[in-house]
Amino acid sequence: VEINRCCRGLHERVKQRVEDGEHVTGLRMCPLHASLPVEFYQRVFDEPPEGTRKVVVATNIAETSITVPGIKYVIDCGCVKQKVYSAETGMESLNVTAVSKPAAKQRAGRAGRTGPGVCLRLYSEKKMAKEFPEETVPEIMRTNLSSTILTLKGMNIDDPVEFDYMDPPEHDKILAALRMLYLFGALDQDGKLTQIGRDMALFPLEPSLSRMLLASVAHRCSSDMLTVIALLATDGANVFYRPSMEEEKKAATAAKQQFYDPEGDYAGMLRLYSMWESNGGIKKGLFWCKKNYVQSRAMAKAFDVKQQLVGIMQRYDIPITSASRSAQVGRAIAESLYMNAARRGGRDVYETLADGRTVSVHSSSLLCPFEADDWAELVVCLEMVWGSTGQMRFVCTAQAKWIMDMLPKINSVDIQRLCGGKIRVVKQGQDIGNADKRAIEASQKEAKKDEGQVSDAKKRFLERKKQRE
Incomplete structure (x- = not known):
């Protein structure tokens, strides 16, 4: 922009x-x-x-x-703009920093x-x-660690809290990742990898996307879900090219309207991919992409990602099926992302069911062009990002009966149990359950000592580096 x-x-x-x-x-x-x-x-x-x-x-x-x-x-x-993940809010933001x-x-x-x-x-x-x-701050110290923790668990490394990282991330980010994997069903209450988690680890995807793919298998709509996930894996928001000149910008907006769908972004993405394939696809679709302000490179990448995922599913005998109704795709998405559900809280805002936070629909969503009065009462989203307010990206309509039985799980997370009781730093006011307070206080002192030693080591390293320069 x-x-x-x-x-x-x-x-x-x-x-x-x-x-x-x-x-x-x-x-x-x-x-x-x-x-x-x-x-x-x-x-x-x-x-x-x-x-x-x-x-x-x-x-x-x-x-x-x-x-x-x-x-x-x-x-x-x-x-520079850097993506930063907040474990406290569960949101990512693009921060302008030096x-x-x-x-x-x-x-x-x-x-x-x-x-x-x-x-x-x-x-x-x-x-x-x-x-x-x-x-530059290493990426592992400022991003969502769910994928990293799932990979470690898949390698039979059961203790991500005490793992010897080259650049150790903050403990609260590790705990947030464990919590999210538990909500996805990838971990049990003791932090052990479940069968769902093992299946999720087969795919080179973010855990949210691999969970959606597995849910689609159960609802017999994995073929359509593969298309949606392939586009999301290539950053679906950037599939559409937005020109800088005002005249072209209007034409791009008009071209994008054919993909708008009140059911949400997944339905628009399915229509986009289908039209691209019908107009030549990866071999002859360049003219169609230019005409519709769609990035041909992004579509070609989505095609490659889809073929890669199809190959993995065939290798492990995971069925690829097509649903007769696209609503099955929506249901699989809702059941996977129930922790990001939100209910209408006003004309153009929503309130998250998990914590009552007020959020809006991101401007990149294919829901945005519709009158806010026509938006669904209940939606789920892939992720929440922080702009001037909390915003939902990749938004899909949902039905209460699809997710209501899952919502109690959000408030039943026992972090102490998930990480094996190895929380070294406990924030003020945090529920520590049955943990020994004296042990936690001792671990806090030890953590501060370790942090001081690391800080001193970094200072010595930087001083030596300056001398060499």
Whole structure:
């Protein structure tokens, strides 16, 4: 969004200067980000016409992933967006933070790769020295650990709390992952892997998606669910390309309307994939994708993911069946994601059944274009993200009879039992059940001692690193 907004702003400023009678050098604007359609990437590498300046507006994908020839000037804002998971709220958010010092050096290095260059930093050396982190925070320390913990359990590593991680995540994130896996049915009350958990571990998917796939087998709609999951695994929200120019944006919105469905995102995704296949699919669907502002690369990736999942199911003799009604797909999704159920709490907001939090439907949802009065009374979502408010992504309608018997499980989680009583840090006010308070207090002191030792070790490492530099 920020990339497109910046491109529009530059176009408008150039247009205004031309209207004011100023001489302006020709400008070729080239956005560059991970969700860009493949055909737009080539423009970044093409030489601009004589007398035209090429301006590449990029995310941090340009730091190390690619080298754009001919770049003479780099303007570095000093910021980066990072996905951060909160174990307390169960939500992920994209936070704008300062880049690390090595990342800032990488950005400067983009200038003059093939000739002389200059980097203009929109921050002072003093700010960089004092406020920028020495290293980028490892992903394992800021994301949802459900997939990691399931993998460890599948490798017969039963104690993820005491596991020797290279970059140890916070205990509350580990406990949140254990809780989520228990709600999925992947773990029993003692934290042991169930048969469902073993089956989930067969698939290279997030646990929420593998749980949906297994539920679809029970409801005899796994063929359709494979399509939905393949699109979600390629980040379904970015299947649709959103251009930066206002005229094209209106055309893209109009094209997207044919996939809207009041049943929710899964129904729209099934229609999208079916139309793509009917119009040539992976071999001849490029024109259709361009016409409908659909990312051909994302669709091709979804096709590959689906074929990979089909191969796994065939290898383990898991049946692939098609449902006569798409409602079966919706039911399988609802039964898998019951912990993320929400009931209408107002005209355009919902309240989560688990904790009564007010949330809204994310703007990427295929439900959004419908009048809020027509939205379902009960929905489930794949995940909740934090923007200005809590927002639900991948939203599907649900029926109360599908999930009501499962809801009591949400409040029956015994964290102490799930982790084998090895919680080393207990937050103030947290229910510790039958655990020995004195043992917990001792473990808290030991944890603080360990944290101090780790902190001292990190300081010594950074000092040695500075001396070497």
